[in-house]
Amino acid sequence: MAAPTIALHDVTLGYDGHPAVHHLSGRIAAGTLLAVVGPNGAGKSTLIKALAGLLRPIGGRIDGLAGQRVAYLPQQASLESGFPILVGEFAAMGLWHETGAFGGFSAAQRERVRAALAAVGLQGHARQPLDTLSGGQLQRTLFARMMLQDADVLLLDEPFSAIDQRTTADLLQLLRHWHAAGKTVLAVLHDLHQVRDAFPETLMLAREPVGWGPTDAVLTPANLQRLRAMPEAFDDRAPVCEAAPPATNVPQAQGHAQGHAHGNAHDHVHGHAHAAAAHPSSTNAGQAKPLPQGPREPRP
Amino acid sequence: MTPDLADTGLWALLIAPLTEFGFMRRALVGCVALSLSCAPVGVFLLLRRMSLTGDAMAHAILPGAAIGYLLAGLSLPAMTLGGIVAGLLVAVGAGLVARSTVLREDASLAAFYLLSLALGVLIISTRGSSVDLLHVLFGTVLALNDAALTLLVGIAIVTLLALAVMYRALVLECLDPQFLRSVSRLSPVAHYGFLGLLVINLVAGFHALGTLMAVGIMVLPAATARLWVRSVPALMALAAALSLVAGVAGLLVSYHADWPTSPTIVLGLGAAYLVSLVVGRHGAWRGGQHGRRRHLRA
Numbered sequence: 001m002a003a004p005t006i007a008l009h010d011v012t013l014g015y016d017g018h019p020a021v022h023h024l025s026g027r028i029a030a031g032t033l034l035a036v037v038g039p040n041g042a043g044k045s046t047l048i049k050a051l052a053g054l055l056r057p058i059g060g061r062i063d064g065l066a067g068q069r070v071a072y073l074p075q076q077a078s079l080e081s082g083f084p085i086l087v088g089e090f091a092a093m094g095l096w097h098e099t100g101a102f103g104g105f106s107a108a109q110r111e112r113v114r115a116a117l118a119a120v121g122l123q124g125h126a127r128q129p130l131d132t133l134s135g136g137q138l139q140r141t142l143f144a145r146m147m148l149q150d151a152d153v154l155l156l157d158e159p160f161s162a163i164d165q166r167t168t169a170d171l172l173q174l175l176r177h178w179h180a181a182g183k184t185v186l187a188v189l190h191d192l193h194q195v196r197d198a199f200p201e202t203l204m205l206a207r208e209p210v211g212w213g214p215t216d217a218v219l220t221p222a223n224l225q226r227l228r229a230m231p232e233a234f235d236d237r238a239p240v241c242e243a244a245p246p247a248t249n250v251p252q253a254q255g256h257a258q259g260h261a262h263g264n265a266h267d268h269v270h271g272h273a274h275a276a277a278a279h280p281s282s283t284n285a286g287q288a289k290p291l292p293q294g295p296r297e298p299r300p
Numbered sequence: 301m302t303p304d305l306a307d308t309g310l311w312a313l314l315i316a317p318l319t320e321f322g323f324m325r326r327a328l329v330g331c332v333a334l335s336l337s338c339a340p341v342g343v344f345l346l347l348r349r350m351s352l353t354g355d356a357m358a359h360a361i362l363p364g365a366a367i368g369y370l371l372a373g374l375s376l377p378a379m380t381l382g383g384i385v386a387g388l389l390v391a392v393g394a395g396l397v398a399r400s401t402v403l404r405e406d407a408s409l410a411a412f413y414l415l416s417l418a419l420g421v422l423i424i425s426t427r428g429s430s431v432d433l434l435h436v437l438f439g440t441v442l443a444l445n446d447a448a449l450t451l452l453v454g455i456a457i458v459t460l461l462a463l464a465v466m467y468r469a470l471v472l473e474c475l476d477p478q479f480l481r482s483v484s485r486l487s488p489v490a491h492y493g494f495l496g497l498l499v500i501n502l503v504a505g506f507h508a509l510g511t512l513m514a515v516g517i518m519v520l521p522a523a524t525a526r527l528w529v530r531s532v533p534a535l536m537a538l539a540a541a542l543s544l545v546a547g548v549a550g551l552l553v554s555y556h557a558d559w560p561t562s563p564t565i566v567l568g569l570g571a572a573y574l575v576s577l578v579v580g581r582h583g584a585w586r587g588g589q590h591g592r593r594r595h596l597r598a
Binding site for chain 1: 347348349465466468469471472474475476477478479481482483484486526529530531532535
């Protein structure tokens, strides 16, 4: 059975009424490998948190996540430093969906934990205390835990920021492996070379969506130029936003009925076919739309 | 035991006081129950960096016990219930304020417990005698009746069962609460369940050791154990063993020297802590900059 498409309907996310992600609509077909790029403060992490269910939209809604197992790798894991636990025990928490709060670990499960640690290059570290790992090793442990979660949707927020090149290559390979296995993978990245190399699809955010579609069509000089124009500070005197500027990877997203009509097309191409081709809409998705300027007035 | 052993000084010093007198036997049972339940709770307090929260909560239960006393006199059920209700009110109130306002949990907890403490002191000093005040502040481990003993043992059993059931969720709630929230809905259960355990253990400790000393048997053994061992189960076992030894030693010393019992127990734990600070495996001397002058090749 195909996992459902994740649909964002005019989603606005923010803090204290200020939008961090402004009027984002679009669809993330099951099996998509999507990079999220944009400058600091563009709302990338906020979007990931909302998809992880940790933040409720202040406008619009997100459909299609119910019933899917979602794994989330935060930008900075909120780990209690110095907690006395072994690397293996920590990674094994990724099996929570199988063991629950009480269940023990079978021999097979222990073996999977070992295999997951080996897959991220940490074989032999299982009996080591967690707080003796380096930053990059900790990140790899978090990857191993995520691997064990066996989720349908994987959300990674700047997963490679503390990791050396060799390991990054290994972990990117892991992302491709997840993609090949039909999982939906979203990763926030800053390295555009990585994005071009490994990610068929890209969402470019500058609080407003700038482009969404095949990576080559989104990472254009014109779009990158427009990222620089994003005002980073929140404006307390900004007027209340009334308009709903459409920006989406689905054509004519104002009509949800049309969006649903495309659903079938998504279903039978999901997964291995390059996601770029999976979207009937991708032809116009990368085009630079003018950033909606309407509601935000220039400062006097 | 053989009679000749009973004649030796050691027997008279260490065993006889605990077997000959009913009140000492009860105190011993009370200490065992307290050690087994308070010490593991203290380990999680330590791991969650909530050691001072424990102290604040100990003060917060005072007005509840005082109101119970006001309504029903020196009645065990009334004071127990009052203490538990007051403790839970402060814990849940502080948690709600922290989740719905800009105030963090430490500030809201401080505000609530100070309110609660002031109320408790006011009630006790206007309506009670100084004897009652001493009872509440320093406990009555040498005067535990059957009902109090049943309560202590019951609370110990509930605590150990609850810790066993919540163990994995509690570890994750300490270590990586965001991950726990992403994989299960148990995060609030673990958080408030643990605060509930904290409150009932403080109430248990308060009957035996008094409100001021009850936290000592939680925080000190855990902190001492942390200087020696590194895994959570080992921490809990060592902390419970430490408080057990300190409890028995404190009873004996207070019996022979005619000192008040609960400060003696807590001072014994404090001595273990101070020694461990210096000589513990992860203490200042062996674990710090001075230790391990030689390093390994890999």
